[in-house]
Amino acid sequence: MTVSVGIIGARGYVGRELLRLLAGHPEVEVVYASSREWAGQALGKVYTEFAATPISDLVCEALGPEEMAARPVDVAFLGLPNGKAAPFVAAIEETSPQTCLIDLSADYRADPAWAYGLPELGRTAIVGAKRIANPGCYATAAQLAIAPLASLWQGPVTVTGLSGWSGAGTTPSRKNDPEALRDNAIPYGLVDHGHEAEIAHGAKTAVHFTPVVMPFFRGLVALVSGRIVGHADPGKLIEEAYEKEPFIRLIAAPAEPAAVAGSLRADLSLPVCAAEGDRIVLSCALDNLLKGAASQAVQNLNVSLGLPEGLGLSVPPPSG
Numbered sequence: 646m647t648v649s650v651g652i653i654g655a656r657g658y659v660g661r662e663l664l665r666l667l668a669g670h671p672e673v674e675v676v677y678a679s680s681r682e683w684a685g686q687a688l689g690k691v692y693t694e695f696a697a698t699p700i701s702d703l704v705c706e707a708l709g710p711e712e713m714a715a716r717p718v719d720v721a722f723l724g725l726p727n728g729k730a731a732p733f734v735a736a737i738e739e740t741s742p743q744t745c746l747i748d749l750s751a752d753y754r755a756d757p758a759w760a761y762g763l764p765e766l767g768r769t770a771i772v773g774a775k776r777i778a779n780p781g782c783y784a785t786a787a788q789l790a791i792a793p794l795a796s797l798w799q800g801p802v803t804v805t806g807l808s809g810w811s812g813a814g815t816t817p818s819r820k821n822d823p824e825a826l827r828d829n830a831i832p833y834g835l836v837d838h839g840h841e842a843e844i845a846h847g848a849k850t851a852v853h854f855t856p857v858v859m860p861f862f863r864g865l866v867a868l869v870s871g872r873i874v875g876h877a878d879p880g881k882l883i884e885e886a887y888e889k890e891p892f893i894r895l896i897a898a899p900a901e902p903a904a905v906a907g908s909l910r911a912d913l914s915l916p917v918c919a920a921e922g923d924r925i926v927l928s929c930a931l932d933n934l935l936k937g938a939a940s941q942a943v944q945n946l947n948v949s950l951g952l953p954e955g956l957g958l959s960v961p962p963p964s965g
């Protein structure tokens with residue numbers, strides 16, 4: 646079985662990780678990589694780490710929606726900024742609806758016509774799906790921590806997300822400016838961040854979410870704090886939920902972003918309970934570009950097509 650794959654947004658941080666993973670996937674052939682800025686340049690030249698890989702000579706193209714749809718593939722990944730996917734989706738619907746679309750943006754995560762692609766919290770909808778919305782990076786970490794205790798939370802769960810600046814993408818802004826971040830941290834989106842509703846919907850509980858950009862490049866940690874009632878051993882529920890999940894590692898100490906940078910797994914700390922009262926705190930760290938985006942998207946490709954979920958996901962960590 647050879648799965649033909651196309652990537653829109655190949656110049657982006659997520660596109661780069663997708664290319665790296667898919668180049669090493671034994672059942673995948675990457676047939677196009679779209680970037681307007683890099684059109685005409687070979688991937689092995691713009692990304693030197695790809696020089697000795699099967700995609701080295703693949704030349705970037707500037708594919709608009711119609712041009713993309715006229716090049717039917719089995720699976721197309723959309724790694725565009727938020728709000729840009731709709732014309733590409735419409736063109737695929739019109740011309741090659743059989744293509745499986747995996748959208749990395751926030752555009753379809755609340756759309757019931759799309760499968761929400763967080764495999765550890767539900768694979769049934771992803772199997773055979775042709776439209777898959779890949780979860781947000783903070784939202785993945787927070788939901789992995791909150792969901793196993795879903796029925797126990799009392800009142801809103803507070804989530805603070807601390808992320809490396811690659812989470813802000815390649816378009817220059819203060820949030821990805823190493824100078825602005827030197828010896829600094831930048832809180833933003835203090836209320837009503839898009840991931841707040843995404844977390845609340847997926848984890849089925851009210852959530853207050855606040856993100857902070859940190860001065861490191863990749864990795865994030867979500868600190869999850871709230872009150873639970875009705876269970877003497879919440880850690881046991883978490884262990885039972887994830888005992889068979891290869892991409893989740895349960896740890897006793899608080900999770901740290903550096904421990905998962907370049908890794909395909911999420912580290913989830915078992916709950917710490919306050920000495921008095923019913924408050925607990927958990928933490929979940931993952932690489933925002935991998936389990937928070939690209940490697941989760943490859944899990945989704947595999948689940949959708951009926952391949953082993955971990956196929957192509959044992960490649961060495963990135964060099965950069």
Ligand SMILES: NC(=O)c1ccc[n+]([C@@H]2O[C@H](COP(=O)([O-])OP(=O)(O)OC[C@H]3O[C@@H](n4cnc5c(N)ncnc54)[C@H](OP(=O)(O)O)[C@@H]3O)[C@@H](O)[C@H]2O)c1
Pocket residue numbers: 653654655656657658659660679680681682683723724725726727729749750751780781782811812813814815816933934937938
């Ligand atoms: N970064 C993360 O940690 C992360 C985690 C989870 C999800 N996501 C989501 O994944 C998506 C990609 O994120 P990213 O960080 O990789 O973004 P990025 O670094 O800003 O890359 C965006 C890509 O889209 C292309 N692009 C921009 N505007 C376009 C347009 N109008 N038409 C066609 N192509 C366009 C850009 O290439 P050209 O300009 O060369 O065409 C570039 O390849 C975003 O929706 C983001 O929210 C990101």
